[in-house]
Amino acid sequence: MHPGSLCCSSLAYRQGTRRSSRLAIRAPRRSRCQHDFGSETLTVRRLFFFLLVVTGALAAFWFHETRWPVRSAQDPPQSLMVAPGSGVRDVGRQLRDLGLVRHTEIFRALVVSRGDTGRLRAGEYELTGSMSLDDIVTKLAKGDVVRRTITFPEGSDIEAMARLAAALGIAMEDFLKAARNPAPIRDLDPAAPDLEGYLFPDTYDLTRRADPAADLVARMVKRFREVIAPELPRIQASGMSLREVVTLAAVVELETARPDERPRIAAVFRNRVKKRMPLQTDPTVIYALKKAGGYDGNIRRSDLDVDSPYNTYRFPGLPPGPIASPGRAAIRAVLQPADVRDLYFVSRNDGSHHFSENLAAHNRAVTQYQRNRGALVASPAVDPTAMLSPFAAPTPTAAPTPTAIPTRTGTPPPPVPSPSAPPVKPGPG
Secondary structure, three states: OOHHHHHHHHHHHHHHHHHHHHHHHOOOOOOHHHHHHHHHHHHHHHHHHHHHHHHHHHHHHHHHHHHOOOOOOOOOOEEEEEOOOOOHHHHHHHHHHOOOOOOHHHHHHHHHHHOOOOOOOOEEEEEOOOOOHHHHHHHHHHOOOOOOEEEOOOOEOHHHHHHHHHHOOOOHHHHHHHHOOOHHHOOOOOOOOOOOOOOOOOEEEOOOOOOHHHHHHHHHHHHHHHHHHHHHHHHHHHOOOHHHHHHHHHHHHHHOOOHHHHHHHHHHHHHHHHOOOOOOOHHHHHHHHHHHOOOOOOEOHHHHHOOOOOOOOOOOOOOOOOOOEOOHHHHHHHHOOOOOOOOEEEEOOOOOEEEEOOHHHHHHHHHHHHOOHHHHHOOOOOOOOOOOOOOOOOOOOOOOOOOOEOOOOOOOOOOOOOOOOOOOOOOOO
């Protein structure tokens, strides 16, 4: 081989080696598709992180608005009055005005998300400072309203009911005005001059409305209708009008507090009506005196002559109308009286009564049970409500002359009449 060709071969080899080395260490080029995929992955990661931050911020905002109280626990309770027919937006605006929610739309969104749309109850609510918006919605959906109640005892008349209502913030004049309007009962008792006897004695919720007295009276009449409805067939079969039944039931209610005695006392009065005997019952005289403005808590013998159609000592038969509101048991007692021939009864001074069929037996019972009433007056064991029945005419005994005859209205029994004071004899003879 020629020496020159050897040099050329060596040179070519060295150049080829260097080219191979450069090719060996050169990094491979990425394709266009690989470059685009990497960029998209980075964008998705950034977007995901952004959405995560936004979601967290919204969750924190939602939690803050719905679970965090707007006011402090030391703030006084706020009263919320939800009127019937109010919408979610109406309630939201009320809450905003009271400072209990920052955004009305948040309240609406919460109600919708909980599925409570259409379930918010009307009424008065007391919302404390520690309550969150979620707590408020829960309270409204449950109908956890403020319960202010009033209880009318059985045997209360309109005046007494008005005084009870006034003690709980309802104007007495407003209650009397509503109770003296007979329109709500006109279809049942066309002769009613007012609602005496038709305001059913029960416990009622007091509502905050534009006219709370009218609302309360309307609900009392509604309750009476509910109670009397199942009794209407018996009333028709009794031969008595609804007005007569309620009138007599009111007298029975005021004559005894013992449920077991009501049917028998009702029988006494019905028997006397059939015989055209005067009822001679003190509660009717008391009512007459109240209407005349002359009742001071006692009945005097002169009061038995008061010129009033409610005075059953002077006028036979039933009084012209109810003297109070009877309860259900008294009404049923009148419709289902005991099967007895009794015409009289006298107090045993223990809350119960002794019944008699004739005047002679009645006078003996009066002597037996009323002989020592003067001594019983001072005894602390005597029930002050255990008074003489209107039929319990005391027989003459040696005792101081009284200033009043005993009543059933809560005053302690006075001394027994002196021989100079003739006994009141119920019925003829």
